[in-house]
Amino acid sequence: MTLQRIPPPSMEAMLYHAQMEGVLPLTSQCNMGCIFCSNAYNPETCEVFSIPPRPLSDIEATILWLTGSRGPIVIGESITRINEGEPLTHPEFAAILELLREHYPDRIIRVTTNASLLTHDLIKRLSDLDVELMVSLNTVGHRERIMGDKEPEKTLRNVEALGGKVRFEGSIVALPFLTGWEDVRDTAKFLKDSGAWSIRMMAPGFSRYHPLSKYAAEFKLDEAREVARDLQKTLKIPVLFEPPGITTITPEVEYVLPRSPARRAGLRPGDVITHVLRRPVMTRKEAFERIRDHAKPQVVYNREGGIYETVINKHRFQPSGLVMYDDLDTEAWFEWELKSRVKRRRVLVLTSELAKPIIEHALEVRNLEARVEAVPSLFFGGNIGAAGLLTVRDFLAKYEQIGGSGYEPDVVTLPKRAFDPWGRDLEGISYRSFEQISGKPVVLA
Numbered sequence: 001m002t003l004q005r006i007p008p009p010s011m012e013a014m015l016y017h018a019q020m021e022g023v024l025p026l027t028s029q030c031n032m033g034c035i036f037c038s039n040a041y042n043p044e045t046c047e048v049f050s051i052p053p054r055p056l057s058d059i060e061a062t063i064l065w066l067t068g069s070r071g072p073i074v075i076g077e078s079i080t081r082i083n084e085g086e087p088l089t090h091p092e093f094a095a096i097l098e099l100l101r102e103h104y105p106d107r108i109i110r111v112t113t114n115a116s117l118l119t120h121d122l123i124k125r126l127s128d129l130d131v132e133l134m135v136s137l138n139t140v141g142h143r144e145r146i147m148g149d150k151e152p153e154k155t156l157r158n159v160e161a162l163g164g165k166v167r168f169e170g171s172i173v174a175l176p177f178l179t180g181w182e183d184v185r186d187t188a189k190f191l192k193d194s195g196a197w198s199i200r201m202m203a204p205g206f207s208r209y210h211p212l213s214k215y216a217a218e219f220k221l222d223e224a225r226e227v228a229r230d231l232q233k234t235l236k237i238p239v240l241f242e243p244p245g246i247t248t249i250t251p252e253v254e255y256v257l258p259r260s261p262a263r264r265a266g267l268r269p270g271d272v273i274t275h276v277l278r279r280p281v282m283t284r285k286e287a288f289e290r291i292r293d294h295a296k297p298q299v300v301y302n303r304e305g306g307i308y309e310t311v312i313n314k315h316r317f318q319p320s321g322l323v324m325y326d327d328l329d330t331e332a333w334f335e336w337e338l339k340s341r342v343k344r345r346r347v348l349v350l351t352s353e354l355a356k357p358i359i360e361h362a363l364e365v366r367n368l369e370a371r372v373e374a375v376p377s378l379f380f381g382g383n384i385g386a387a388g389l390l391t392v393r394d395f396l397a398k399y400e401q402i403g404g405s406g407y408e409p410d411v412v413t414l415p416k417r418a419f420d421p422w423g424r425d426l427e428g429i430s431y432r433s434f435e436q437i438s439g440k441p442v443v444l445a
C-alpha cells in the first residue's frame with residue numbers, strides 16, 4: 001500500500017502547540033549518553049526534531065502561549081516530537097526559570113534533569129523560585145556504563161544536596177538484566193534518603209532496531225511491579241511503576257503523602273473518590289485534577305462501602321498529597337461519545353494493549369457498547385506498546401486482520417495521541433489515509 005507522507009509543519013507551529021500543552025522545550029542537547037535513551041534507535045522514517053538551545057528572547061516572546069494549559073509547566077520531558085535533552089545545558093536556564101515564575105506565580109514548574117549539572121547556587125535558585133524537579137537517576141552503581149556519566153560521584157552528591165531544599169521526584173528506568181535488581185533497589189533507597197518524595201520506576205522500551213531489544217522479552221512486568229510495591233512498603237514513599245497495569249477507571253487513591261493536606265483531611269490509600277466539589281468524578285485523572293485545580297475542595301469518598309465527606313485544606317494548584325495513576329480524560333471521553341455517536345453506531349476502537357482494558361471498563365461504566373482491539377506496534381517493533389507510538393500502518397494492518405472475520409464497523413476510533421495537531425502520525429502520514437483505504441470515517445479520541 002502507498003501511503004502519502006505530509007511534510008512537517010514549521011518549528012514555530014510545533015513550539016506553539018507544545019507550549020499550548022504546557023510543555024516548554026528548551027534544547028535537545030544532552031551531556032549524557034544513556035543506553036536506553038528514547039532519542040536513539042528510532043526507525044528511519046520516524047519524525048522527531050532536534051533543536052539547539054532556544055534564545056531567551058524567543059522564549060520571552062512566546063511565554064504567553066503557556067496560558068493555553070492548566071496543569072504544570074513541564075521542561076525537559078520528551079512529550080512532543082521535539083527531542084528534549086538536558087535542560088541544564090541551556091546557558092540561560094536560570095534566567096528562563098526567573099522569567100517563568102514572574103509570569104506564572106501560581107503554576108507548578110517541573111523540570112526533568114539528570115542532575116549532573118546542578119550547583120549550589122542553582123539549587124538555591126530552584127528553591128527560591130519553588131521549582132520542582134524530576135531527577136532521572138536510573139542507577140547508582142553503573143552510572144558510566146548505563147548513562148555515560150563521567151563524574152558519577154559528583155552527580156550523586158548533587159542529588160543529596162537537594163534534600164530539604166527542592167521538592168523532587170526520582171525516576172529509574174529499570175534495567176535488571178544489566179544492573180541486577182539490587183542496583184534498582186539501591187537507587188530507590190538512595191533517592192529516598194536524599195529527600196525524594198516519590199519515585200517513578202519505568203519499564204524500558206526498546207524498538208527492534210535497538211541492540212538491547214533482545215532483552216525486552218526477559219523483562220517481566222509482573223516481577224517489576226512486585227519490586228515497586230515492595231519498595232513502596234519498605235521505603236514508605238510512593239513508588240509508581242509505569243506502565244501501571246491498571247485495568248479500570250475507578251478513581252482509587254494509590255498513596256497519600258505524610259503531613260499533606262489530603263492526609264490531614266483523613267484520606268487513605270484505597271479510598272475511592274466519588275465526588276469533588278459536589279460533582280461526580282468518573283476517572284482518576286478527573287478526580288486528581290479537580291482537586292489540584294481548586295482551593296479547599298470538598299471531597300466525597302468510598303471506604304470499604306462506607307461513604308464519607310471531607311474538605312482538603314489547600315490553595316488552588318497546590319499539590320494535595322494524593323498520588324493517583326493517570327488513566328482517562330473525562331472531557332475527551334464525553335466528546336468522543338458525541339462525535340462517534342457510539343449509542344447509535346457500531347464503533348471499532350483501535351488502541352494499545354495497555355489502554356484496552358481501561359477503555360472497556362469506561363464503556364461498561366457508561367453502559368455503552370463498542371468493539372475494542374489492541375494493535376501491536378509493527379513500526380517500532382521490540383516491546384514498544386504505547387498508544388502514542390502507533391502509526392497508520394499499524395492501524396491498517398490490524399483493521400485488515402479484523403475485516404477478515406467479516407466484522408464491519410460504522411466508524412473507527414484511533415488514539416488522538418498517535419497524531420500531531422495536524423492529524424499526522426510519527427511518519428507524517430495522516431489519519432485520513434486510514435479513512436481512504438478502509439472506507440470508514442475516523443474519530444480521534
Ligand code: SF4
Nearest residue numbers: 030032033034037114
Ligand atoms: S539524560 Fe535523558 S536525554 Fe540525556 S541521554 Fe539520558 S535519557 Fe537521553
